[in-house]
Amino acid sequence: MTDAIIANDLHFSYTQYDESKKPIFQGLNLSIAEGSFVAVLGHNGCGKSTLAKHMNAILLPEGGKVYVFGYNTSEDEKLLDIRRNVGMVFQNPDNQMVANVVEEDVAFAPENLGIAPQEIRKRVDEALKTVGMYDYRSHAPHLLSGGQKQRVAIAGVLAMQPKCIVLDEPTAMLDPHGREEVISTIEQLNREKGITVILITHHMSEATRADRVIVMDKGHILLDGTPKEVFVHTELLKKAGLDVPVTTEIISQLNRTGAKLPSDALSIEECAQALCAWLKV
Numbered sequence: 001m002t003d004a005i006i007a008n009d010l011h012f013s014y015t016q017y018d019e020s021k022k023p024i025f026q027g028l029n030l031s032i033a034e035g036s037f038v039a040v041l042g043h044n045g046c047g048k049s050t051l052a053k054h055m056n057a058i059l060l061p062e063g064g065k066v067y068v069f070g071y072n073t074s075e076d077e078k079l080l081d082i083r084r085n086v087g088m089v090f091q092n093p094d095n096q097m098v099a100n101v102v103e104e105d106v107a108f109a110p111e112n113l114g115i116a117p118q119e120i121r122k123r124v125d126e127a128l129k130t131v132g133m134y135d136y137r138s139h140a141p142h143l144l145s146g147g148q149k150q151r152v153a154i155a156g157v158l159a160m161q162p163k164c165i166v167l168d169e170p171t172a173m174l175d176p177h178g179r180e181e182v183i184s185t186i187e188q189l190n191r192e193k194g195i196t197v198i199l200i201t202h203h204m205s206e207a208t209r210a211d212r213v214i215v216m217d218k219g220h221i222l223l224d225g226t227p228k229e230v231f232v233h234t235e236l237l238k239k240a241g242l243d244v245p246v247t248t249e250i251i252s253q254l255n256r257t258g259a260k261l262p263s264d265a266l267s268i269e270e271c272a273q274a275l276c277a278w279l280k281v
Contacts, residue, residue: 011063039207042216064096093149147178248269
């Protein structure tokens with residue numbers, strides 16, 4: 001399996017108001033396999049959004065290298081190739097809306113890439129159908145729900161036909177229904193189209209649906225593994241200022257009272273089965 005993203009000895013810092021430097025990364029090493037679904041967790045200021053912006057050269061390393069499908073993000077002549085391969089979806093979909101009609105908004109990025117009109121029409125229709133928004137193609141974006149707007153934003157990225165989509169807390173402003181709409185959509189993109197998905201999120205329930213979870217703390221990788229491998233470290237996660245999935249918390253508390261439930265029962269179904277088996281004992 002090839003790597004979609006590689007960070008090699010990445011160093012980066014922000015310049016503050018007093019012109020002092022605030023280090024974010026001091027030698028970060030990370031690789032993300034093509035075709036995977038990776039969730040990145042961490043409290044505010046841990047570096048997860050900064051990492052996301054390095055993945056399509058919005059930010060550039062101060063030291064070390066970041067490679068995107070083999071392209072060095074520090075090489076100016078590779079910028080267009082990088083942006084074609086990695087699409088970004090941000091927290092507020094309103095900030096990505098540029099047109100007064102849904103299909104025109106989705107067409108904006110491929111038009112700027114110089115794609116032929118006939119091909120743009122095809123890409124727009126396919127992208128809207130993929131995210132379940134084709135029937136809304138003539139609607140005004142501002143009349144859509146939050147979840148629908150975010151799906152249109154994803155369609156706008158899909159119309160560029162990227163190999164990877166980075167979503168920086170795309171559900172933070174949505175209600176539970178809207179969150180489910182978006183997460184189901186990106187699961188489908190990963191599963192059916194093989195698109196690499198990197199999801200920056202605060203929601204533990206979303207992270208449990210990824211293939212891999214990376215937990216960041218103070219610019220470093222604290223934990224890295226499958227959801228089952230990561231979320232058994234409840235105390236470590238809490239020390240890092242993070243919650244754990246509700247199912248994990250229930251089992252953890254019961255085990256403190258003497259129960260012997262499997263600590264890696266993450267899904268509601270797994271948790272329910274474990275509880276039923278325990279209660280029958």
